[in-house]
Amino acid sequence: QSVVTQPPSASGTPGQRVTISCSGSSSDIEKNFVSWYQQLPGAAPKLLIYANDLRPSGVPDRFSGSKSGTSASLAISGLQSEDEATYYCASWSDSLNPHVAFGGGTTLTVL
Amino acid sequence: QVQLQQSGPGLVEPSQTLSLTCAISGDSVSTDDAAWSWIRQSPSRGLEWLGRAYYRSRWHVEYAASVRSRLSVRPDTSKNHFSLQLNSVTAEDTAVYYCARWTHAESFFDTWGQGTLVTVSP
Numbered sequence: 001q002s003v004v005t006q007p008p009s010a011s012g013t014p015g016q017r018v019t020i021s022c023s024g025s026s027s028d029i030e031k032n033f034v035s036w037y038q039q040l041p042g043a044a045p046k047l048l049i050y051a052n053d054l055r056p057s058g059v060p061d062r063f064s065g066s067k068s069g070t071s072a073s074l075a076i077s078g079l080q081s082e083d084e085a086t087y088y089c090a091s092w093s094d095s096l097n098p099h100v101a102f103g104g105g106t107t108l109t110v111l
Numbered sequence: 112q113v114q115l116q117q118s119g120p121g122l123v124e125p126s127q128t129l130s131l132t133c134a135i136s137g138d139s140v141s142t143d144d145a146a147w148s149w150i151r152q153s154p155s156r157g158l159e160w161l162g163r164a165y166y167r168s169r170w171h172v173e174y175a176a177s178v179r180s181r182l183s184v185r186p187d188t189s190k191n192h193f194s195l196q197l198n199s200v201t202a203e204d205t206a207v208y209y210c211a212r213w214t215h216a217e218s219f220f221d222t223w224g225q226g227t228l229v230t231v232s233p
Contacts, residue, residue, distance in 0.1 A: 032218055033217050033218040033219065035217075035218070035219035035220065037220070043226075044209055044223040044224065044225060044226050045158070045209075045220070045223060046223075047219060047220065047221055050214075050217050050218075050219040050221070051217040051218075051219070054217070056221070088157075088158055090158075090219070090220070091218070092218050097175070097176040098173060099160050099173075099175050099176070100148070100150075100160035100213070101160075102157060102158040102159070102160065104157050105157055105158070
């Protein structure tokens with residue numbers, strides 16, 4: 001399985017901008033789209049960003065995504081208390097055993 | 112708007128078969144622009160993609176290497192749903208299982224089921 005790496009935790013104060021990184025490889029992030037999901041406790045993941053930097057309708061423009069080479073990032077500006085959640089990146093992996101590779105998740109705490 | 116509704120037991124005995132169904136509304140299991148996937152989540156493994164089925168001129172099924180020998184994902188066009196069967200389960204298969212719709216064009220999960228906690232225990 002591909003290993004896509006995220007920092008386990010991040011934090012910020014209300015109004016701040018925080019960035020969450022997602023590191024992969026030439027088999028996944030570098031050649032395929034990256035998507036981001038927000039998961040609140042007890043709920044299913046919810047799509048936040050797709051195709052590296054596109055937002056579905058209904059997702060505030062405080063959330064933005066980017067990708068460069070084998071890494072991607074999620075930025076949240078104007079941090080709000082309701083942003084406290086776990087965030088996951090994902091990408092298709094064209095490895096020997098093709099699959100969807102998920103990052104390990106980053107738990108964001110709003111201080 | 113696409114919705115996915117999961118059903119199936121929450122408790123399975125070790126060595127038995129875990130079976131879940133995901134009913135699709137607002138789309139067709141035979142659509143050629145999406146794949147129908149199963150994902151599970153546990154504290155030890157995080158989010159783990161298990162497999163998917165999709166139609167592109169014919170049916171295709173793909174599985175994660177970790178469960179390939181035990182997993183079957185099957186579409187049912189008459190009921191417009193798809194199912195998961197995981198054989199010979201152990202305690203390590205205890206997890207929340209999700210079904211999800213994967214959009215081929217931009218490669219992302221745009222719709223998720225509500226999740227089913229499956230516990231493997233005697």
